Every structure is written in structure tokens, then in C-alpha cells.
Amino acid sequence: MKRFFSRYHPRFIRSLVYMLQASEYNVRDYVAWLSRVEDFTLVEKRRHIVITKKARILLVTASACLFVFYGAASAMLFLFEFPKGIILFSAIILFSPIILQYAILVPLVLFQVFVQRPITRQKIKRARQKLEKHPAIKIGIAGSFGKTSMREILKTVLTEGKKVAAPGGSHNTPLGIAAFVDTLKGDEEVLIFELGEYYPGDITALCKMIDPDIGIITGVNEAHLEKFGDLHTTAKTIFELADYLGHRPLYVNSDNEEVKKFASKDHILYGRDGVDHLAVENPHTDLSGTSFVLTQELVHIKVQTKLLGLHHIGALSAAADIGIRLGLTVEEIARGLAKTAPFDHRLEPKIDQSGVITLDDSYNGNPDGVAAVIDFLASLSGKRRFYVTPGLVEMGARKEEVHREIGKRLAFAGIEKVILVRNSVTQYIEKGLRENNFQGEVLWYNDALAAFTALPYLTVKGDVVLLQNDWTDQYA
Amino acid sequence: MNNNKKTVAVIFGGRSAEHDISIITAHTPIIESLLASGNFDVVPIYITKDGSWYSESAMNNIAYFRGEYAERLVTQKKVHLLFDNGLKLIWPGFRQKIVSIDVVFPAMHGTYGEDGSLMGLLRMANVPFVGCDIFASAVAMDKVLTKQVISAEGVPVVPYVWFTRSDWENEQTIWRDAISKLHWPLFVKPVHLGSSIGIAKVKNEKELEQAIEVAFHYDNKALVEESIENLIEVTLPIMGNDELRLAEIERPMNKSEFFDFNDKYISGNKKSGGVNNQYSEIPANINRDLVEKVKEFGKKTYRVLGCEGIARIDFLIDSQSKNVYVNEVNTLPGSLYHHNWRKAGVSGVELVTKLITLAFKRFERDQNTTYTFSSDILRKVGGPKKN
Numbered sequence: 001m002k003r004f005f006s007r008y009h010p011r012f013i014r015s016l017v018y019m020l021q022a023s024e025y026n027v028r029d030y031v032a033w034l035s036r037v038e039d040f041t042l043v044e045k046r047r048h049i050v051i052t053k054k055a056r057i058l059l060v061t062a063s064a065c066l067f068v069f070y071g072a073a074s075a076m077l078f079l080f081e082f083p084k085g086i087i088l089f090s091a092i093i094l095f096s097p098i099i100l101q102y103a104i105l106v107p108l109v110l111f112q113v114f115v116q117r118p119i120t121r122q123k124i125k126r127a128r129q130k131l132e133k134h135p136a137i138k139i140g141i142a143g144s145f146g147k148t149s150m151r152e153i154l155k156t157v158l159t160e161g162k163k164v165a166a167p168g169g170s171h172n173t174p175l176g177i178a179a180f181v182d183t184l185k186g187d188e189e190v191l192i193f194e195l196g197e198y199y200p201g202d203i204t205a206l207c208k209m210i211d212p213d214i215g216i217i218t219g220v221n222e223a224h225l226e227k228f229g230d231l232h233t234t235a236k237t238i239f240e241l242a243d244y245l246g247h248r249p250l251y252v253n254s255d256n257e258e259v260k261k262f263a264s265k266d267h268i269l270y271g272r273d274g275v276d277h278l279a280v281e282n283p284h285t286d287l288s289g290t291s292f293v294l295t296q297e298l299v300h301i302k303v304q305t306k307l308l309g310l311h312h313i314g315a316l317s318a319a320a321d322i323g324i325r326l327g328l329t330v331e332e333i334a335r336g337l338a339k340t341a342p343f344d345h346r347l348e349p350k351i352d353q354s355g356v357i358t359l360d361d362s363y364n365g366n367p368d369g370v371a372a373v374i375d376f377l378a379s380l381s382g383k384r385r386f387y388v389t390p391g392l393v394e395m396g397a398r399k400e401e402v403h404r405e406i407g408k409r410l411a412f413a414g415i416e417k418v419i420l421v422r423n424s425v426t427q428y429i430e431k432g433l434r435e436n437n438f439q440g441e442v443l444w445y446n447d448a449l450a451a452f453t454a455l456p457y458l459t460v461k462g463d464v465v466l467l468q469n470d471w472t473d474q475y476a
Numbered sequence: 477m478n479n480n481k482k483t484v485a486v487i488f489g490g491r492s493a494e495h496d497i498s499i500i501t502a503h504t505p506i507i508e509s510l511l512a513s514g515n516f517d518v519v520p521i522y523i524t525k526d527g528s529w530y531s532e533s534a535m536n537n538i539a540y541f542r543g544e545y546a547e548r549l550v551t552q553k554k555v556h557l558l559f560d561n562g563l564k565l566i567w568p569g570f571r572q573k574i575v576s577i578d579v580v581f582p583a584m585h586g587t588y589g590e591d592g593s594l595m596g597l598l599r600m601a602n603v604p605f606v607g608c609d610i611f612a613s614a615v616a617m618d619k620v621l622t623k624q625v626i627s628a629e630g631v632p633v634v635p636y637v638w639f640t641r642s643d644w645e646n647e648q649t650i651w652r653d654a655i656s657k658l659h660w661p662l663f664v665k666p667v668h669l670g671s672s673i674g675i676a677k678v679k680n681e682k683e684l685e686q687a688i689e690v691a692f693h694y695d696n697k698a699l700v701e702e703s704i705e706n707l708i709e710v711t712l713p714i715m716g717n718d719e720l721r722l723a724e725i726e727r728p729m730n731k732s733e734f735f736d737f738n739d740k741y742i743s744g745n746k747k748s749g750g751v752n753n754q755y756s757e758i759p760a761n762i763n764r765d766l767v768e769k770v771k772e773f774g775k776k777t778y779r780v781l782g783c784e785g786i787a788r789i790d791f792l793i794d795s796q797s798k799n800v801y802v803n804e805v806n807t808l809p810g811s812l813y814h815h816n817w818r819k820a821g822v823s824g825v826e827l828v829t830k831l832i833t834l835a836f837k838r839f840e841r842d843q844n845t846t847y848t849f850s851s852d853i854l855r856k857v858g859g860p861k862k863n
Contacts, residue, residue: 354818443514454512457505457824460817 006040007097013062015040016104018049020058025112027105032226034101045447046471062104069096120175127178128209136165136188137326138210142195142203142241143218143253144234145366147172150218150315151192152343153307157319157336161328162189172196174209190326195241198227203240214249214325215241216318219256223366225396235262242267249325251275251318255311256368270318272310278317285310285379287349287357287464294320301334306341308349308359311372316340345470347373355461357383365392365469367402371409373466378413380464386417388455389468390448391425400428407432416440417458421448423471482578484516484832485531485565487594489523492586493673493694497810502583503538505814509824510581511536516832519565519575521555523584531555531565563603579835580605581828582808586669590808591617604839606831607785608807615781616805619667619699622781626802629780631773634792634801635659636701638667641692655684659702664688666695677703704801708793710760712774713813715827717784717834723813723820725770727760758819766793769800777802785834788813 006012019037023029037043049055073092077085131138139154141147151166158164165188167180172194184191195206220235228234239262242250252263254271263269274280274294278301283292285308292313294301303316316337323333342348345363352358361373370392377385387410395402407429410418417440418433420426430442443458445451448471459465488502489495502520510516520535530552534540556566563577580603582594592613598605608616615621620638627633637654644651655662664687666674674694676687684700691698713723762770774789781787788809792801812831814824822830 354815356818445514453508454825457509457512457814460821460823460826461819462821 002039003037006042007101009041011041012097013059013066013100014049015043016062016101017055017058018044020104020108021049021052021055022047025054025108027109028227030105058104058108061107062100065100065103066096069093069099120178123178124174124209127174127181130181130184131191131210134184134186134188134191136191137214138212139190139192139214139216139322140195140207140210140212140241141193141216141218142197142238143216143259144197144221144223144238145364145369146218146253146315147194148343148363149312149346150216150318151194153312153315153319153340154192154322156340157323157333158190158192158326158328160332160336160339161323162326163187164190164192166192167194170194170196172206174206177206177209197234197237198224200228200233200237201240203237204244207241207244212241212245212248214251214322215245216251217241217253217259218315219253219368220258220262221256221366221368222392222395222398222402224394225398226394229396231258235259251322253314253318255314268318268321270321271314275314275317275321278321280313280317283310283313285376287380299324299330301330301337303334303337305337308342308347309372309376311369311375312340347376354456354459356456356459357462357464359464359466362467362470367392367395367405370406370468373468374406374409374413374415377415377464377466384416384460384463385413386419386455386459386463386465387415387468388419388421388451388465389426389429390421390423390471391429392469393471395425399425403428404432404435407434407438408436411436411438414439417443419443419445419451419455419458421451421471422446481515481517482832483519483575484510484579484581485519485521485563485577486510486581486583487521487523487589488583489525490584490587490589490594491523491525491527492584492588492590493669494585495525498583498585498589499538499541501585501808501811503536504811505824506581506583506812506828507536509814509828513825513829515829519577521565523588524549527588529555529557531567557601559601561602563598563601577603579603579832581832581835582607585808585810586617590806591668604835606835608783608787609838612782612784612787613807616783616787616807617668618697619665619804620697622805626777626780629776631777631780632799632801634701634704634803636699638697638699641696641698644688644692644698655700658700661703663699663701663703664691665699665701666691667697667699668695704792704794706795706797708760708762708766708795709791709803710762710770710793711788711790711813712770713786713788713809713816714774714778714783715786715817715822715830715834717838720775720778721822722771722774723816723822724759725762725767726813726816727757727762729755729757756816758816762793766798766800773800773802777805781805783807784838785831786812 019033020030023033069092073089076088076092079085080088141150148170155164155166165184167177171177171180173196177193193210195203197203217238220231220238222231225234228237235258247266250267251270252267253259254269268276272280272283277296278294278299281293281295284290287308289304289306290308290310290312291304294303294317301320305312305316320333320337323336345360347364348360350358350360364370364373377387391403403425411433420429420442422444433442445454455465486502486507488498490498492498507518507520510518518536519531521529521531522535523529530549532552553567553569556568558564558566563580565575565577567573580598582589582605584590584594588594590613592610595605595610595613599610615625623633623636635658637651637658639651661677661679662684664676664678664684674691676690678684678687688698708727710725710727712725715721770791773791777789778787786809788806790803792803812827814827817827
């Protein structure tokens, strides 16, 4: 009912444009969001519309459309006799918002097909040509999760002996990469790219653009499952990198079960036990960081990093091995590994004035990352641990299974307080907790903001608070 | 979901110099902690500087009190109180609403609140309330009375002289003479005000005269006491009725010569949202003997004054002689000193929940005390005279 009537609210057009903007003008994501909205006046929760040129054109066009609809409806009253006129009038008024929510896509699609795509193609072509001539070693990283961590670790380690460049943020689409390539000077020795996968064929397209010399597959899991439908399709898309590379070196994360199924003997496996010929000894982790020793007959690298959790060992080992492959000395590699540290919102520890330790893991929203973090929390003894989450997004058909598993892991880890944000998935976390005889306390809040506001009043000195994942409006 | 929510009325603002501080205490941490716990329905009651009572749920957000809220209140209806075997709030009008209050959380500093007046009202209403009762509140509000009561029970206090405005005006020589026998420099304080308002440190007669004039601007009773040189100031929040729980001993690291209003509430208040804590050392780095003395005198003072719920005891320590003196008692510490309790392992939610439990326990205990008894004296009044 609310859903239906909120379409007649003056805010409706603004909401539609905001939804398009927040979905990055992706038609599929926008349509999927449309089907979920319960109240069109309340879609702007976490952020607000930014009035860009594109947004303004859409606002004006949509308003004009609505004006035309109402004009047409009024015309019906004059053109047709009673009752036909009034029926047509009512029908147009009634259906116009529903038509509008799709009609707004027409100028957008026209713009994308006739203006944006040719420009994009041109930009990508230029970038490909520039990269073809660029002498640097190119490394491509694919995977459902852990790409940014891998990129940052590699960059930090390789920078000790090479001139390295990599796109910042999450620039992992052809257009983002093209913009980055534009900034290259030509003297870089190593280029590191994240390869974003949203739909089948994406990785192949990026490989054709970059032509990587070395590949890394960090893992396959349920991230973006709603777009892929099933894990097999996700894995096939990610392994497009393996198909493209042929006999060129490909590092594959053996800590991830799904990836292992697809790995062949030609691939170089890396994980908590080490990589290829480098073995891991004496692994240890706590709130101050992680340490271990990488050994081979002649090589002995003592690793001390500020990164938290044993799950980083695989990526650190792979970075060391790539360093050796590219000719870095053992000293340079050890120095580089020592410089690796948590990056923004990825298990980044902060201690406040009251002595509460917050681990900001709000950019980690995938099941493997969550499992690794809960493992890490489980290893912290003598601390009261708070686990705060709105759950994970885009888990598709595995939504319930994935969240019950999180509940189970939290129960086994003996977490003291679990703070859940009310939405469509957190009930399954609670179910998982209950099924596994959870001994701690569960606290519910209506939204993330309420949970964050409550936290300073729930915690005391020495407590560890983990903030897991963050939902933007399109997932609410 | 908690279907057994208690309704808590948080009363703040009021006819006091600390009106604005009270608004902060009420929200940070009281209302915000009560809401964060999910176990309470919170009814905010705001008393204006002229004594009018208002209540609306929007007042649960401190943002309400930023800007021109006084103008907004003019259009609001005042809330009425009903004492009907407990406290009820009435919003009069066509759609009259009545809410029954389970427990009151007073958050009023200074006059008409912390001085016991509000507690008297709540006792009359027969409703449980958080914190010290009327007697402890009234004594603690008077710095002189506090010294008199606790020193009679053997708690050390700094030597002092006190007088009223008329004493000073009529018999100045006597008082000047008494003051001259104290060890200078001295502190001059209005007796009833909190938050260090109107307090001055004086080094000579001229400063003394000015300071007394200032003190009498705020109060009818003034206190002149010796200042401790080599001073370490510490404070200790305490919670409980019969069984006491101590927070950490806290040392305000004030920049100015003494801990004044600005230090307490303004300079340290930018990020923390509560009273001064950025300028505090928690726990205070003092030797073990001093820690033990502070704890002992703290608990003794709390009991002698009959404090219940929560209070904060302030101490002066002479770092050379190692003498510890109790300076004053606060029956409603600013922001409940929740920053200190957090470091002592008590979260805001645990703090307010515990205080509410203590309020119910005291209420229950008092309900079992008999205040009336049957007599036939009235029947006999005016009756035939017996021989």
C-alpha cells in the first residue's frame, strides 16, 4: 500500500533519479532495486542525491514526462464522453508513475548507446594501445574478494625495488583503468590492476585491454552472487584470467575451497602454508599485527606486519614470491613486507580515548573475509568482543545459508556481544547463533546509525568492537 | 524485542546556573544510554529557566536544544503532573494523553534539582527516583554543611571560615580577623553553587574583598578556606546504596590555577560530548598510600552523608605532606562521569541500568518503612474532659 501511494508523492521523481545515480546508472541494478522498494519517499537514507548535469537532465525530463501524462489525462476528459473520458483520465493518472519509473530509462539508454558507449570504446582503445607499448610488467588480480588487499600488499612490497603504479580506490572497470592509464608516464616498471567482475565476459575484456604478464586469483565466493546466479558462473568468469594467461604464471589462493576446485597443476598455489617453494613457519597474530617466517633452503624471511589475522599470510607469501620472481633481494622483500599495514576500512584498528579498540572492517562484505575476521576475533583472549553487522549483500539464493553460517561461527568463537541491524538477512544470523547455543548477548537496532550511536554507551576500556560491512541505500 | 520496558522520566534544565550543563548530562550519557539499551521508554522532561515544565519525545535528541528552542516552546503545551500513587504526566487538551512513570532519573544540577528540592517533590509523588535522596542532596549542596558533617565523623577537611551576607556587612572586622588567621592564599566560594561558578583564589586583602563580593553575587553564604599548595586534585565517583562500587580515581590536568567552569565543561568538551576528560588522568598516577586514603575517605564521606545511587567526592591532596582532604561532594556528577566509569569497566548502559535498579531497591526498602500509625487522638479532640 505504502509502496503504491508513495509513487504519488512529490519526491517520487527525485527518488527515481537518486536510485539511478546510486546504482551507477546500471539499468539491471536499478530495475532490481525498483522491485524491492517499499516506500519511495524513504530511499535516500545513507546518502543524498548529488545534482550533477546528468541528474539534472533526468529530473527535468522525468518532470516533463509527468506533465505530459497529466496533460494527456486531462485531454481525455474533453475528447471523450462520460464515462469513457473519466475512465481514461483515471487510468492515466493511476499508471503514470509506474510508466514513468521505466520511461525514465529511455533517455538514459539512448544516451548510453549513442553517446557514452562510443566514447568509452574510444577511451578503452586508446588505453589498450598505450599499454601495449608500455614496457612494465603487468599484474592482473581477479577474484570475488581480497583484490584490494592483494593489490596494496603487492604494491608495498614491490615498491622496495621497483617503480610501481596501480589505480587507487576500487578502479577495476575498463573506464576506471583507462583513466588510470592516461596518467602513466611510461617509466613505471610494474603495473598492478584489479580486474572487476560483474558479469560473464568482464575479465576477458579487461585481459584484452591490459594483457597481463602475471595473474593472481584471490578467491571465489558468493560476492555479487545476485548478478551471477550461481557460484559456478562466478568461478568461470574469474577463471577467464587463467584461460587468457595460458602458460604465463598464475597464482591461485589455495585457502579458498571454490578456487581449489578449478586450479590446475600449472598454477602456483599460495595460502596460509606458504607459496610454491616457500614454507610458512611460526605464524602468530594479535591486535598488534601478524608475524611468521618464510623459509626455503637458502631463503629465510622473517615477516612482521601490522596487518591483523592469519588470513593475510597467503597474500603476503605470494607477494614475496612475485618479488623474488621480479628480481628483488630478500632484504627488499622483508622490508616491504614489514611496511604492509591495514588500509582504510579493512580490519583497520583504532583506539579511542576511552581505551575501546575498534576494528573497522566495513569494506569487508564477503563470506570468506568474514570467516577470517571471526577467526581472528576468536584468537583474542581476555577481551570482551562486540561484533556489529548489517549482514552481507548480494548473496542471492544462498542468503540464508551464508548468514546462518556467520551465526554459527560467531557462536563457536564465543563472541560476547553480537549487534545486529534489522533488515532482511540478520534474522538468519540470529538463527545461526541460536542453533549453535550462543552464550553471549544479541542486541538489535533499527539501522546502522542507531547501532553506531549506541556503541559508546555499550563499551568499556579494553573492549574490541568489530564493524563488519556497510550497507548502502540500494541494498536496504 | 523487549515488551517489559520501564518508563523512565529524565528531568533536566531547571532554575539553576547549571541549566545548560544539565541538558548535556541528561542526554550524554543518560537518555542516550537508556535508549541504547533498548530496555526503556524514555520520557524527557525539560524545565525552563523560569520553571515551566515541558515534555515531548523530540527532546530525547540533544539537537532539539541547539538554536532557538525557547521560541519553539512558547507554542508547546506545558506538561501537568499528577500524584496518583505514583507519578503521572498529563498532556492536556482535546486529545489528552496520560503517561504513568515507573521511575524518574533526575539530571538537574544545582538549585531546585541537585539540592534536594526535586527529590522532595518525587518523594511526595511516591515514585522511585535515581540518585541521592533529599537529605544527602541538601547537605552536599552546602559546602559548609558538608564540611561540618563529615569532619564531625573524622574525615579531614581544609581549615575554613564561613559567614552570611549580613554577617559580612555588619561584623566585617570579626570575619576579617578570623580570615587573617587562615594560611594564605585562600579560596573564596559561594556555598551552594556547583561547577566552580563564582570561585576565586586570592592572595591579598584587595583580591579577598572582590572575591567575597562576587561570591555574594551568587549566594547568601560564603566560604573562605585555605588553599593547598603542592596541590594534587583528584575526584572519585562512587555508586551504590549499601554495597559501594568505586570508579577510577581521576586527576583533572587543568591548565589554569584551579579547576574552573571552563576547564570542566568547555575546554574538554569538544569531542567527548560529556564533562572534561581530555584533561584528566585516569587512573590518577598517585602512590598506593594516597589511593587507599582517597578510597577510605571517599567511602566514609558517602556513607556519612547518606548518599545513595551515585555521587562524586572531590579531594585535595598536599603532595608534600601527603595529607588528603575531602573538598566537596557532588550528588549528581556532570555527565555522571561516565567517561571515568567506562575506564573502570562500567559502560553507559550498565551505569544507567544499575542506577535504575538501585532506585527501585531503595523505593522498595522505603515502602516497607512505616511512616504512619493508627491513633484515636482525633476522636478525643474536643471530647468531654476526663477527670
